[in-house]
Amino acid sequence: MKLLLTSGGVTNDSIRSALVDMVGKSISECTALCIPTAMYGHPAVGPGTRVWDFISGRSTNPMVDLGWKSVGVLELTALPSIESERWMPMVRETDVLLAAGGDVLYLCHWMRESGLAELLPSLTDTVWVGLSAGSMVMTPRVGEDFIQWRPPSGDDSTLGVVDFSICPHLASAGMPGNSMAEAEAWAAGISGPAYAMDDQTAIAVVDGETEVISEGHWSLLHP
Structure with a gap:
C-alpha cells in the first residue's frame, strides 16, 4: 500500500501532485472510498453534522471533493456484521x-x-x-496526549505500518493547533522518531521510501 499521510488533507498543489504521482493517473480517473469511522470516536468531531460534511465533501479539509471519478463510503463499524465478500472485492478494486x-x-x-x-x-x-x-493510525504509537477513547487493550499502540509517529496540526504559539513546544513535549514520550507537521504538509511513503511534501512547516523530532 502507498501512503499519503496528511495533517489537514490535500491542502495545496504540492500534496495534490504527490497524490497524482502515487495513483499514476488523474484524479478524475480514480475511484475512492471515504472512511469516516474515526470521527465517531472523538467527542469534538462526531457523530453529527461534521461527519456529513466530510462524506459530502463539504468539510474544510480537502479530501472527498477533489474531483474523483466516483466516491463511496466504507463505514468500518458496519463491516463485522456483513459477509466479507460484500465489501472486500470493492476495497481491492478501489484506487484510493x-x-x-x-x-x-x-x-x-x-x-x-x-x-x-x-x-x-x-x-x-x-x-x-x-x-x-x-x-496517525499507520504509526506505531500515538502518545497519551492524543487519547480520547481507549480500546479494550488499554494501550496507545496503532498499526505500525511506518516506523515514525506523527503530531499533526502544528501551529504557531497561541494559534489553534499544537505548538512546537507541545509537540516536543509529546515527542519526549514517544520511543522513536516523530514528525510534527502543519496542515500544509504531508508524508508520502512508497516502497518503504519516505518523503516530506510541504508548503508549510514541519520538524523531525527525536525522543
Whole structure:
C-alpha cells in the first residue's frame, strides 16, 4: 500500500501532485472510498453534522471533493456484521482510501475488528490518504496526549505500518493547533522518531521510501 499521510488533507498543489504521482493517473480517473469511522470516536468531531460534511465533501479539509471519478463510503463499524465478500472485492478494486480525522485509537480498533487492517498488506497499488488521525493510525504509537477513547487493550499502540509517529496540526504559539513546544513535549514520550507537521504538509511513503511534501512547516523530532 502507498501512503499519503496528511495533517489537514490535500491542502495545496504540492500534496495534490504527490497524490497524482502515487495513483499514476488523474484524479478524475480514480475511484475512492471515504472512511469516516474515526470521527465517531472523538467527542469534538462526531457523530453529527461534521461527519456529513466530510462524506459530502463539504468539510474544510480537502479530501472527498477533489474531483474523483466516483466516491463511496466504507463505514468500518458496519463491516463485522456483513459477509466479507460484500465489501472486500470493492476495497481491492478501489484506487484510493480516504481516512478522516477524529480519534486514532477508535479508528485503529475498528480497522482491526473489521478485517481492513489484515487486508492492507495485499493492497499493493492502493493509495491510503490519511487526514490527522487517519494518518496517525499507520504509526506505531500515538502518545497519551492524543487519547480520547481507549480500546479494550488499554494501550496507545496503532498499526505500525511506518516506523515514525506523527503530531499533526502544528501551529504557531497561541494559534489553534499544537505548538512546537507541545509537540516536543509529546515527542519526549514517544520511543522513536516523530514528525510534527502543519496542515500544509504531508508524508508520502512508497516502497518503504519516505518523503516530506510541504508548503508549510514541519520538524523531525527525536525522543
